Amino acid sequence: MSAVPTGRTPFTPDLRVNVAGIELKNPIIAASGTFGYGVEFEDIVHLDRLGGLVVKGLSVEPLTGNPPPRLYETAAGMLNAIGLQNIGAQAFVDEKLPALRAKKNVVVFANVFGYTRADYERTIEILNQGEGIAAYELNVSCPNTAQGGIQFGSDPHLLDEVVRGAKRVAARPLIVKLSPNVTSIALMAHVAEEAGAAAISLVNTFVAMAIDAETRRPRIANVTAGLSGPAIKPIALRMVYEAAREVKIPVIGMGGITTPVDVVEFMLAGASAVAVGTASYFDPVATEKLVEELTVYCRDHRIERLSDLTGGLLTD
Numbered sequence: 001m002s003a004v005p006t007g008r009t010p011f012t013p014d015l016r017v018n019v020a021g022i023e024l025k026n027p028i029i030a031a032s033g034t035f036g037y038g039v040e041f042e043d044i045v046h047l048d049r050l051g052g053l054v055v056k057g058l059s060v061e062p063l064t065g066n067p068p069p070r071l072y073e074t075a076a077g078m079l080n081a082i083g084l085q086n087i088g089a090q091a092f093v094d095e096k097l098p099a100l101r102a103k104k105n106v107v108v109f110a111n112v113f114g115y116t117r118a119d120y121e122r123t124i125e126i127l128n129q130g131e132g133i134a135a136y137e138l139n140v141s142c143p144n145t146a147q148g149g150i151q152f153g154s155d156p157h158l159l160d161e162v163v164r165g166a167k168r169v170a171a172r173p174l175i176v177k178l179s180p181n182v183t184s185i186a187l188m189a190h191v192a193e194e195a196g197a198a199a200i201s202l203v204n205t206f207v208a209m210a211i212d213a214e215t216r217r218p219r220i221a222n223v224t225a226g227l228s229g230p231a232i233k234p235i236a237l238r239m240v241y242e243a244a245r246e247v248k249i250p251v252i253g254m255g256g257i258t259t260p261v262d263v264v265e266f267m268l269a270g271a272s273a274v275a276v277g278t279a280s281y282f283d284p285v286a287t288e289k290l291v292e293e294l295t296v297y298c299r300d301h302r303i304e305r306l307s308d309l310t311g312g313l314l315t316d
């Protein structure tokens with residue numbers, strides 16, 4: 001811990017954190033899939049106040065996603081089966097990135113997915129040509145169509161291969177976003193680190209479902225969907241704790257974060273930064289608000305340097 005200011009001395013807490021060799025002005029990152037391509041939010045959120053933003057998942061070809069209904073609100077959470085709808089990597093580079101780059105002081109992460117290793121590598125090669133991306137976040141929660149639908153992120157060998165392949169072509173640091181739908185998150189974190197990840201992020205959504213008892217039909221057309229929001233927070237926190245203990249690279253924690261106390265809990269569990277997803281659905285300015293609230297929290301709790309909290313959980 002750095003020196004704690006005493007008495008009533010006013011001070012400005014230092015919220016800066018570092019992930020994958022990138023300095024962020026604070027640890028609050030807008031999570032992938034819940035913040036569009038960033039530009040859609042520029043009228044309501046000061047993008048330059050955020051630690052960073054992750055754009056929605058990008059693939060080689062544009063995708064229209066799954067048929068509706070694709071969203072359903074659950075107790076303290078949300079189910080989604082958007083199906084990774086996106087405009088494709090090339091259109092992102094040509095149409096969205098220039099507007100993002102024009103904004104000063106905004107750290108942009110590009111989320112990448114594919115259904116084969118070649119998909120991931122091709123998407124990254126396209127994004128390599130764009131300027132203004134700080135790092136790639138590899139979403140490994142997709143079924144690998146070449147391997148009969150097993151998720152990349154739930155098989156250690158597939159994970160190793162996809163990360164190594166991505167690393168070989170990537171001109172920027174790789175953040176590997178782990179799937180929580182696994183038995184040992186520590187093992188997957190270890191595999192990602194060994195394969196060359198500069199950081200890991202977790203958790204993605206939990207496979208779940210909801211049924212309408214009256215109609216006897218699934219609430220989501222895809223039948224199963226991903227659960228996010230405060231409902232998953234305690235599980236996400238446990239997984240961040242287990243993953244962070246296993247690796248030396250920084251961890252970006254997420255899952256149900258809505259308050260500055262949530263941020264502090266994830267950092268104590270081992271996160272260097274956090275991402276905020278579903279909260280933006282309920283309040284579009286949630287991310288920026290959280291930066292302000294976190295500043296107040298640090299002042300009130302005499303936390304001079306926020307990054308000192310990372311891994312600070314007391315267990316004895």
Ligand SMILES: Cc1cc2nc3c(=O)[nH]c(=O)nc-3n(C[C@H](O)[C@H](O)[C@H](O)COP(=O)(O)O)c2cc1C
Nearest residue numbers: 031032033057080139203204228229255256277278
């Ligand atoms: C509607 C929606 C779309 C999402 N799309 C993506 C995506 O494209 N890529 C990805 O890696 N994660 C995606 N996620 C997962 C979130 O980035 C985040 O990992 C997850 O929702 C947990 O955080 P939260 O509880 O704060 O939402 C999506 C989540 C939601 C709710």
